[in-house]
Amino acid sequence: MGSTVWSMIEMTGEMEGLNIQDLSFIEWEHLDLSVAESEVVCLLGDSGSGKSLLLRAIADLIVNEGEVSLWGKRRESFSPPEWRKRVGYLAAEILWWEETVDLHFSKPLSREDLDKLNLPHDAGEWAPSRLSMGERQRLGILRMLDRSPEVLLLDEPTANLDENSSSVVEQVLLDYIGEQSAPALWVTHSKDQAGRVGHRILEMKNQSLTELDRAVLTK
Numbered sequence: 001m002g003s004t005v006w007s008m009i010e011m012t013g014e015m016e017g018l019n020i021q022d023l024s025f026i027e028w029e030h031l032d033l034s035v036a037e038s039e040v041v042c043l044l045g046d047s048g049s050g051k052s053l054l055l056r057a058i059a060d061l062i063v064n065e066g067e068v069s070l071w072g073k074r075r076e077s078f079s080p081p082e083w084r085k086r087v088g089y090l091a092a093e094i095l096w097w098e099e100t101v102d103l104h105f106s107k108p109l110s111r112e113d114l115d116k117l118n119l120p121h122d123a124g125e126w127a128p129s130r131l132s133m134g135e136r137q138r139l140g141i142l143r144m145l146d147r148s149p150e151v152l153l154l155d156e157p158t159a160n161l162d163e164n165s166s167s168v169v170e171q172v173l174l175d176y177i178g179e180q181s182a183p184a185l186w187v188t189h190s191k192d193q194a195g196r197v198g199h200r201i202l203e204m205k206n207q208s209l210t211e212l213d214r215a216v217l218t219k
Contacts, residue, residue: 025056035151090144100125137159152186
């Protein structure tokens, strides 16, 4: 994040972007979290610690209680479809239900976007059953960005990718976050990735969130 944004936060004590207060879902209670504009907050934690559930709760895909707001406007002021358009949620497992890939998009896939993620130009014409796990992942990212979301909730966006494809995806996501000033909450199991892309790094453990010292992370 640029120094200007951090200076504004320090002066006002406020963080414009995604704000969560007293969020409770299933067995997790009273979680607080803020993600500023253009900020990437990486979320680490063991399997089953609640990372994916947290993203789903913010996206309002599971029953939850608490206050969630975007740009100072509470979630309740949006209709559910409008909220889910503004909040781009990328699930760990990308689902496809139409006969061809392009039917999942609001506009035709451009060669430029496909080239960015090293995807064939005719991938939109394919049946989803033809896609490899890596192709599903990369096309799922394009599908999420197709709706121009204002905030990104990313559940292990590079989990099924090789090192080269992971680097490409990281850059595409970081470019979008920077260009759109989008807050992003990025779940990963990789401390190395968290160190590369995260402005802040949180650990989810014992049903709570704790900020990690970057110096400790590299030991």
